[in-house]
Amino acid sequence: MSVQQHTAPGTAPPPDTHTDTDAHTDTDSVTEVRTAPGKAPRLTIRPARQARRGIRVPRWARRASGPVGVLLVWYVASVTGVLPENVLASPVDVVRQAWDLTVNGELPSAIAASGKRAATGFVIGAVIALSLALAAGLFRLGEDVIDSSMGMFRAIPWVGLIPLFIVWFGIEETPKIALVALGVTYPLYFNIYGGIRSADSQLIEAARMLGLGRLGLIRYVILPSALPGALIGLRYALSTAWLALVFAEQVNASNGIGYLMSNAQQYFRTDVIVLCLAVYAVLGLICDFIVRLLSKRLLSWRASFDGDGA
Secondary structure (H helix, E strand, O other), X not given: OOEEEEOOOOOOOOOOOOOOOHHHOOOOOOEEEEOOOOOOOEXXXXXXXXXXXXXXXXXXXXXXXXXXXXXXXXXXXXXOOOOOOOOOOOHHHHHHHHHHHHHOOHHHHHHHHHHHHHHHHHHHHHHHHHHHHHHHHHOHHHHHHHHHHHHHHHOOOHHHHHHHHHHHHOOOHHHHHHHHHHHHHHHHHHHHHXXXXXXXXXXXXXXXXXXXXXXXXXXXXXXXXXXXXXXXXXXXXXXXXXXXXXXXOOOOOOOOHXXXXXXXXXXXXXXXXXXXXXXXXXXXXHHHHHHHHHHHHHOOOOOOOOOXXX
């Protein structure tokens, strides 16, 4: 930004206040200050020139650059022999195995079985987490009774409860679903509870002054304030559901993605193991993408920071 001062003839020049930032000449405007005898200074501002923009890479391409780079490094390491096949199969072998398992129907059947377990466990865990979070967040008695207990149980590794679940529920579908539900409950509960308790007290007081009753206050003020935290908890819960399913399907499973992994482990089939892990990752990515779209739709009223730069 350049600032220039002009004075009338015969007057002493003012102190030098000229500054020049050449690095920003494309975006900064040029300001001129003129003074005349007996008149107030006049400020003249020229409109800034638009900055020259280079080629911009689309965001989807930048997001894909990381996974694509990993695949390229993996492929080059496998082709050159740096990564032996007995340690990790090449991506070409993994894709070939995915095609074979898809054609014979084994992979779609495994995805359907695992998806059913994950969906059932998620629904059960979400109902439990929402009920507990509402009771603890809206009522002081509920907080005293529930929150401390949830904090205590959270410290217990839920994977370590698999033997106890087998004793309680047997070795069929119930312990698998229960493990997924348990893994989903904690992130949803703490994020919903935190969202409820982080509601602006001044906004609540203003709503009370406008005549909103308790139900109206919960519906129109507290729950919308808790929605961002609930959606964050939803993202964590969905990823935890697939993580819990990895462990759950190692317990006497006769179908599912974990069953394919367990069989591949016995025969040292790293291509099938990597394929199953990739399927888990893709399913988790799809769920995360759905939650992101849901967040944009439900939180369209909320102004948020989207990051600086291109």
